[in-house]
Amino acid sequence: MxxxxxxxxxxxxxxxxxxxxxxxxxxxxxxxxxxxxxxxxxxxxxxxxxxxxxxxxxxxxxxxxxxxxxxxxxxxxxxxxxxxxxxxxxxxxxxxxxxxxxxxxxxxxxxxxxxxxxxxxxxxxxxxxxxxxxxxxxxxxxxxxxxxxxxxxxxxxxxxxxxxxxxxxxxxxxxxxxxxxxxxxxxxxxxxxxxxxLNANLGISQLKRLKKNNLIRSKNFSYFLKNLNKDKFFVNFDIHGSVNYGLIILLNKSYANHKIRARLEKLLKKNNIEFRRGMSGGGNQLRQPYMKNIMPNFNKNNFENIEFVHKYGYYIGNYPNLKKSKILKICKIINDI
Ligand SMILES: Cc1ncc(COP(=O)(O)O)c(C=O)c1O
Structure with missing residues (x-):
């Protein structure tokens, strides 16, 4: 396709x-x-x-x-x-x-x-x-x-x-x-x-590197989670078999609020670390304009976790030649929130 x-x-x-x-x-x-x-x-x-x-x-x-x-x-x-x-x-x-x-x-x-x-x-x-x-x-x-x-x-x-x-x-x-x-x-x-x-040719050449690159990405993400402050960030993702192309940042429920979120975003911006809030697709699809004619209202009590991720979840890029020292630096920066 x-x-x-x-x-x-x-x-x-x-x-x-x-x-x-x-x-x-x-x-x-x-x-x-x-x-x-x-x-x-x-x-x-x-x-x-x-x-x-x-x-x-x-x-x-x-x-x-x-x-x-x-x-x-x-x-x-x-x-x-x-x-x-x-x-x-x-x-x-x-x-x-x-x-x-x-x-x-x-x-x-x-x-x-x-x-x-x-x-x-x-x-x-x-x-x-x-x-x-x-x-x-x-x-x-x-x-x-x-x-x-x-x-x-x-x-x-x-x-x-x-x-x-x-x-x-x-x-x-x-x-x-x-x-x-x-x-x-x-x-x-x-x-x-x-x-x-033409596209197929690119894909065939990339396939050769997929496994090796995925291994590095997985290691990067584990290292990232290990170095995050567990009081501030949720790190209990099930990473068994995962191959993350993003470093996932999720504030802890007991710690998160809009003020902390604003401070986190300010820190990331100040340090030129590009990020996406809401994770995949910007978060809760139920909140999107295209849903208004299909499901104008949704009961937020039934969607507690997606609502939390929508507000306090992020990802930043994770790529094969991302250095360990850089991952550590990112952790230090956001741990200082
Ligand atoms: C989970 C998921 N499904 C589908 C797509 C759509 O893929 P594409 O951008 O190739 O249309 C994306 C985003 O790119 C995605 O993240």
Whole structure:
């Protein structure tokens, strides 16, 4: 695909073709295109709060949100962390619903020693240049389901049947639509979200460095957490199998307030340390203008953790040649808050 957002859009389009519309469980700490893909495909997003250790869906709250209309749990792995848990896998099996994984921010992360993106029926990756590897712009959907794969091939390219890899599928269409030119049979209302050979070439060369760079990134993040003041910052992230491209900063609940936050931001700015507040997608998607027609009000009591991350969560860049001395310097600066 030409982006991770296109991967989001098409994975939900393929789900709708196979399963029809219904509800999709999503976390509010998310990139906007994940929620857009749900809405644009006629699904209803059902928001469930996050937990602070994985920054993914709170597994204890998911089951309550599952109804007869639920078609999928669409998880997002945030900032290199793994958002999967045994309970989520169990729920997917128990209710016979799909699991879709957004791995755009966590290329190479692992759950139970297996790469994330291999658990869902579809998983989305982005190669935007801020991520672990880049094709400048680009994305991929992974699936091991052959029918989904063929639908996605067509959806990606104007819905054209000639884009399917299966001769059987092509023959079936030809038989059914004898009056049509075989080169111009359009299967579904679709898109053109193809990538190019140039982008693919960049990606192939970057793949070679992904593992090595991820190892360094993981070490950087552990070192960062180790040197943060535990009274001021939350450091109990589940970093097992994580590959963070961002150094995550989250104030402690007992310490956080808007005055402290202002001081932290002032310190970061003064020292030319670029940061993003709200973490992925700027924080709580439920607060965004595009949600006003869909969910004008939300009960803040049900979204305590995302509200906290929205107000007091940050990330700053973590890259393979970031020196240990610099990480230590950053810690010293923000510990002085
Ligand atoms: C979790 C997540 N999903 C999807 C996307 C969209 O990817 P892209 O920028 O390639 O469209 C992003 C951001 O870039 C993201 O962080």
């Amino acid at each position: 030409n982006s991770g957002s296109s991967a989001n859009l098409l994975s939900l389009a393929a789900l709708r073709i196979k399963k029809g519309v219904g509800e999709i469980i999503v976390p509010p700490l998310n990139w906007s295109s994940n929620i857009f893909s749900v809405i644009h495909n006629g699904f209803k997003p059902k928001f469930v709060d996050i937990n602070l250790t994985t920054l993914g869906l709170d597994e204890e709250k998911i089951e309550k949100a599952i109804t007869k209309k639920t078609k999928a749990i669409f998880i997002t792995h945030i900032l290199g962390l793994n958002a999967l848990s045994p309970k989520i896998i169990k729920l997917v099996k128990k209710y016979k619903i799909e699991l879709i994984e957004d791995c755009c921010e966590s290329h190479g992360a692992k759950f139970k020693n297996k790469k994330i993106g291999t658990f869902g029926s579809q998983s989305n990756f982005s190669f935007y240049y801020a991520h672990h590897m880049s094709t400048i712009e680009g994305g991929i959907i992974c699936t091991s389901n052959f029918e989904t794969y063929e639908i996605l091939r067509m959806l990606r390219s104007h819905g054209m049947v000639r884009e399917a890899s299966s001769n059987k599928i092509k023959k079936n269409y030809l038989k059914k639509y004898r009056d049509l030119n075989r080169d111009f049979i359009f299967s579904y209302p679709s898109y053109n979200v193809r990538s190019t050979e």
